[in-house]
Structures are given as structure tokens and as C-alpha cells.
Amino acid sequence: MNNKELIERMTSKQRFEAALSGKAVDRPCAASITSVINFELMDLVGQHFPDANTEPEPMAELAAGAHDLMGFDSVMPIFGIAQEATALGCVVDFSDPGNLPTPQFAPWQDANAELCLPDGFPDSFFEDKYIKCSLEAIRMLKKHFGDKVMILGKVMGPWTLSYHVYNVQAFLMDTLAKPERVRKSLDLLSQVPILFAKAQLEAGADAIVWADHATGDLIRNTMYRDFLLWRHQELVPQIPAPVILHCCGRSMDRIEFFRETGFDMYHFESANPVEKMVEAAKGKIRLAGNINNPQTLLQKSPDEVRIEVQRVIDAGVDIIAPECAVPLQTPVNNLKTIVEVCQNN
Helix, strand or coil, X not given: CCHHHHHHHCCHHHHHHHHHCCCCCCCCEECCCCCCCCHHHHHHHCCCCCHHHXXXXXXXXXXXXXXXXXXXXXXXXCCCCCCCCHHHCCEECCCCCCCCCCEEECCXXXXXXXXXXXXXXXXXXXXXXXXXXXXXXXXXXHHHHCCCCEEEEEEECHHHHHHHHHCHHHHHHHHHHCHHHHHHHHHHHCHHHHHHHHHHHHHCCCEEEEECCCCCCCCCHHHHHHHHHHHHHHHHHHCCCCEEEECCCCCHHHHHHHCCCCCCEEEECCCCCHHHHHHXXXXXXXXXXXXXXXXXXXXXXXXXXXXXXXXXXXXXXXXXXXXXXXCCCCCHHHHHHHHHHHHCC
């Protein structure tokens, strides 16, 4: 079958699933792994923050714009990193129309605080407004797209959740000063992404993005190996769907561990040279990324975006995507250029 015949037959979801499993595709897959939402898209869709972070219909409509208006092969309705936070006792400001929400208060940040999940967990977790919003938005997207477009869910892994409920600085200091307390935090929080991921799959998600920010910008690779590797190896197989790891920043020195986790794919940033990352993955884990956000997508012209996208395709990255959630000021034309280059290959 030639490429023209494949193009007529391969849906966005089929293309994404094929790329995710290392199978042949009609053309490179262009995807939203974390978020491609921006102010210009909000205006085009007619849905804006904060409603698109807190109400299911605006959230679903804005997420659908990634495919309907920009042509990406996947949609992702959970735009930020704070969806689980309020259900775990954090204080999050969802009211800002100009920013993605982030946790503002960590209930475990006091050194003497007892590490425990909220009363009534897990039932209380699924009663949280923002958890219910995410699940309902996924249901709406499934109704809208059926099996034509890849619908991605997203969870925070136990390392990232520890940042939220524990406080980043205190948590990182305790990896050295109080490692047993850190292990207890990870033990308690490991059940959260499993529960949330399964609920998203039941709602209609086709795969799960698992964000665990054990980045080389904050910790040594041996910290990942000792605290998190074996947990990922135990947790990932519990999710009955493909799971994509997202870890920001420098990670070349820990890709050897990521290869052994059981994650189907690693979504990586431009801090890592694309050719070296492809070589380091050794075909043991598929790759998504790694178009630069702050320079290329935010500030450069479509022609310059085109050059970088082609380089990532030529390097052998399986799914072509922005390296992380794009800045909200990113031009739609630059994002559409990612899709255009993939369509023309």
C-alpha cells in the first residue's frame, strides 16, 4: 500500500497509535502531548481561562480546537498540572484568565506535618470539582470525536504530586535529610495516578500522559534510580492502556532508566539534543517531542519553525510535538506549521 492509499485510510487516532507502537504511518504524527492551548486559539474557539480550566464544556471545546482548528492528531483537555492538587488538600487559584493554575499552598510543607491523604479518600478525590470537570470533559471529547482522534488523559506521578503537597524545596531537601519521609510521601501518593488514570480511561481517554518531573535540572539521575525507577516499573503496568512519560528539562543522563520503566513513550524537551536522544532511546522506548517552545514556537517565524520540525522528523522522533505546554502567547500559525510539515512528509 502506498502513502496516498494510507492517507485515505488512516485516521488521526490510527496514526497516533501506530507511531506510539513503532508501526508504519502514512506520514509523521503531529500531536498535543501536554497542551497546545494559547490565547489566539481561545479567541477562535470562544472559550477562555478560567472557565476552560474549571468547567467541562469550555474545557472540552477548547481542547477540541487542537484538532478541529489546528489539525493535531490528538487532543488533551487537562491543560495544566494542578488538576489533582485541590483534591489532595492544596490551595490552587483557578481564577486567573492569563495563566495556567498552579498549587499555592502545600498541606505537608510543615516539617512536623503528618503525611496522610485527605479524609474520605478515594471517594473524596472523585467528588472534587476539578477532578469531575476533567472526567466530564473527556466524556464530551469522546462523544465529539469517537475513534477518529486520539484522546489523551493526564496524571501527575508521585514525584510531581509530592512537589505539590509537600513543597518543592522542602521535598528536595528531604531526599537527602529525611529520605524515609520522602519514601512515605511517594508510597501514599502512588495510588493517586493509578486511580485517576483508570477513571480517565473509563471516561473515554485512549492513552495516559504521566507527568513526573524528576528532571536533571533538579535532581541527580541516581535519585531517579533509587526513589522512582522501581515504582514506575510497578505502577505503569497497572494502567490498562499506553502510558507516555513526560519529564521536563535535561534528561539525557536518565534515559537509560526511562527505557526500563515500562512506559510506552517518553515526551522530552529541547534541552536534549534530538539526535542524541533518539540514539539513547535505542528503540526500547518511543519518543515524542521536542520542538522548542520559548524561542522557536513563541518567537520565530513559520519558516524557522518548519526547519526545526523537519530536523526532528529526520532524526527519527516518533511523534512530533511541542516540548511541553506551549506559552499562552504562542501564535496559532506556528503550531499549525508543525502539522503542515508532518502532512507534507
